[in-house]
Amino acid sequence: MKSPDTQKNNVDSEAITGMLKRIIAENGRDHVWGYAIAIICLILVALSTAYIAYIMKWVIDKAFVDRNLIDAWLICGSIFAVFVARGFAGYFQSVILSKIGNNIIARYQRRIYSHLMTLSVGFFSEARSAQLAAQISQNVSGIRDVMNLTITSTARDLLTFVSLVGVMIFQDPVLSIAFVVIAPPLFLALRYISKRLRSATREAIVLNSHVLGAMQETIQGISIVKAFTMENELESKINKLITAAEHRQNRIARLSERNGPLMESVAGFVIASLFAYAAYRSINDSVSPGVFFSFATSLLLAYDPARRLAKLQVQLERAVVNARMIYELLDMEPRQRDLPDAKPLVVTQARIEFRGVGFAYGSDAVLDDVSFVAEGGQTTALVGPSGAGKSTVINLIPRFHDPKEGSIFIDGQDIRQITKQSLRQHLAYVSQQPYLFEGTIRDNIRYGRPDATNAEIEEAARHAYAHDFIMAQPQGYDTPVGENGVTLSGGQRQRLSIARALVRNAPILLLDEATSALDTESEAAVQKALDEAMSGRTVVVIAHRLSTVVRAEKIVVMQNGRVVEEGNHETLAEADNGLYARLNNLQRPVASGNSRK
Numbered sequence: 223m224k225s226p227d228t229q230k231n232n233v234d235s236e237a238i239t240g241m242l243k244r245i246i247a248e249n250g251r252d253h254v255w256g257y258a259i260a261i262i263c264l265i266l267v268a269l270s271t272a273y274i275a276y277i278m279k280w281v282i283d284k285a286f287v288d289r290n291l292i293d294a295w296l297i298c299g300s301i302f303a304v305f306v307a308r309g310f311a312g313y314f315q316s317v318i319l320s321k322i323g324n325n326i327i328a329r330y331q332r333r334i335y336s337h338l339m340t341l342s343v344g345f346f347s348e349a350r351s352a353q354l355a356a357q358i359s360q361n362v363s364g365i366r367d368v369m370n371l372t373i374t375s376t377a378r379d380l381l382t383f384v385s386l387v388g389v390m391i392f393q394d395p396v397l398s399i400a401f402v403v404i405a406p407p408l409f410l411a412l413r414y415i416s417k418r419l420r421s422a423t424r425e426a427i428v429l430n431s432h433v434l435g436a437m438q439e440t441i442q443g444i445s446i447v448k449a450f451t452m453e454n455e456l457e458s459k460i461n462k463l464i465t466a467a468e469h470r471q472n473r474i475a476r477l478s479e480r481n482g483p484l485m486e487s488v489a490g491f492v493i494a495s496l497f498a499y500a501a502y503r504s505i506n507d508s509v510s511p512g513v514f515f516s517f518a519t520s521l522l523l524a525y526d527p528a529r530r531l532a533k534l535q536v537q538l539e540r541a542v543v544n545a546r547m548i549y550e551l552l553d554m555e556p557r558q559r560d561l562p563d564a565k566p567l568v569v570t571q572a573r574i575e576f577r578g579v580g581f582a583y584g585s586d587a588v589l590d591d592v593s594f595v596a597e598g599g600q601t602t603a604l605v606g607p608s609g610a611g612k613s614t615v616i617n618l619i620p621r622f623h624d625p626k627e628g629s630i631f632i633d634g635q636d637i638r639q640i641t642k643q644s645l646r647q648h649l650a651y652v653s654q655q656p657y658l659f660e661g662t663i664r665d666n667i668r669y670g671r672p673d674a675t676n677a678e679i680e681e682a683a684r685h686a687y688a689h690d691f692i693m694a695q696p697q698g699y700d701t702p703v704g705e706n707g708v709t710l711s712g713g714q715r716q717r718l719s720i721a722r723a724l725v726r727n728a729p730i731l732l733l734d735e736a737t738s739a740l741d742t743e744s745e746a747a748v749q750k751a752l753d754e755a756m757s758g759r760t761v762v763v764i765a766h767r768l769s770t771v772v773r774a775e776k777i778v779v780m781q782n783g784r785v786v787e788e789g790n791h792e793t794l795a796e797a798d799n800g801l802y803a804r805l806n807n808l809q810r811p812v813a814s815g816n817s818r819k
């Protein structure tokens with residue numbers, strides 16, 4: 223999600239109505255029956271409230287004026303019955319609406335998750351992942367709130383209010399007119415407050431997600447934070463953010479509660495005037511006390527729904543602002559769709575060819591006229607200084623990004639013309655930082671190929687020299703790993719990710735060798751696992767180990783986004799003044815100890 227811009231702060235009422243329509247149309251359709259029952263229950267609640275106000279006239283007149291005990295008892299019986307009905311109707315509508323609300327949240331979470339999967343890798347490197355996650359969880363509830371607020375306030379509050387006003391007019395039309403005069407200025411005052419609340423709410427959401435994002439970044443990068451003793455700077459940065467968010471929240475509280483004193487004062491005035499008028503009419507015109515009692519009850523009962531209706535716009539806007547962010551995300555077009563006539567990839571030799579490939583992440587060119595061939599079944603090592611564009615080359619093969627110029631072919635097929643899914647099915651990728659997902663060891667290997675049998679998983683683990691340490695774990699293959707699981711060493715994690723690539727059994731292996739030093743034993747195990755993974759496949763490897771480079775059939779030397787030399791270890795090492803020869807000389811003394819660049 224992009225950072226908010228000023229234009230988004232001006233959520234005009236047209237946009238709000240548009241968003242409301244969309245939310246109601248999308249969700250209303252799927253829950254028609256649930257909402258219908260909830261609305262019936264809400265209507266029952268509203269009508270029974272009005273009935274209670276109306277019947278007060280009869281209670282008072284029968285019991286205290288006519289002194290008719292039987293009638294009074296009958297009326298009281300009906301009041302009891304109506305309260306019971308109102309209780310049940312209230313219960314059912316609340317349970318139904320909560321159920322639908324939870325379902326809405328679940329469905330949007332699923333929708334967002336699967337939508338995120340369709341967005342290109344480029345989106346995720348632009349978006350701040352921590353901020354994104356925080357915003358999503360905060361904003362999905364906006365959609366539920368829009369639905370529930372709309373339903374409860376129209377079906378219950380508005381109807382209750384209207385029927386109570388009906389009772390009031392029925393009992394004393396003159397008095398009722400007085401209220402019609404008071405209402406409009408009150409409404410205008412509330413509108414003014416709600417306008418200011420809107421922009422404050424949006425700012426608060428953005429600030430909060432900055433705070434959460436900054437915290438998550440610190441947690442993820444804690445070793446860097448400590449190593450560079452960045453604690454103080456980060457702390458003062460986050461302190462500023464937290465203070466800003468706190469002040470914004472205070473402002474929201476002030477603004478949204480500003481309705482309170484206003485409404486209370488008006489209510490006090492209205493009730494006091496009512497009783498003064500009632501006393502006057504009872505003394506002068508001898509109007510029955512039941513009429514006033516019923517009128518007063520209606521008025522008191524109307525206060526609550528009126529207050530909720532007054533707050534409705536504010537709440538609805540807050541919910542719509544939240545929901546809007548969700549829709550901004552959902553409306554984002556996946557950037558690389560398959561072409562309409564895309565075909566599945568047919569692999570014969572798994573020969574990869576880069577032909578005149580140019581690429582830029584933004585405006586700065588990162589690759590310039592890169593051409594080379596990775597022959598089928600052979601290992602091609604990419605070497606060169608950091609920033610030369612080696613990772614970018616690797617990332618173009620699974621189409622994480624598309625080249626800006628030139629093309630990439632696999633067995634003569636332009637990868638832009640084939641479906642992304644079939645392309646990626648023929649690729650296995652082992653990254654520098656082995657990533658383990660929430661789940662068991664078995665699950666993590668199986669992500670390589672979901673239909674792999676347990677036997678195949680074990681075989682892959684053996685080939686990746688991982689079986690023994692897996693069996694030593696408390697629950698063997700069923701030991702949970704990931705964020706909440708057991709802690710594995712760097713070498714063990716690498717071997718698991720190699721097992722994941724092996725079980726995939728793809729003809730092409732993309733490999734970013736780890737630069738981080740492992741202890742000698744792990745290093746040897748990882749190396750053996752890699753040898754196993756590389757044999758018989760087309761391998762494109764970002765090589766950091768001299769041994770890998772020496773054994774590669776082809777070496778592609780890159781510098782500043784261009785291919786500067788090509789050959790094998792013998793020919794390149796001999797070349798006078800070549801970049802590889804220089805790198806090789808630099809590396810030699812190190813390579814014998816710990817093969818790092």
Ligand code: ADP
Binds near residue numbers: 606607611613
């Ligand atoms: P290498 O793997 O050889 O170190 P990379 O392919 O990672 O090189 O990077 C090549 C250039 O592209 C570098 O200048 C790097 O800063 C830039 N770069 C890499 N990834 C991104 C990205 N996601 N967005 C913007 N620039 C990037």
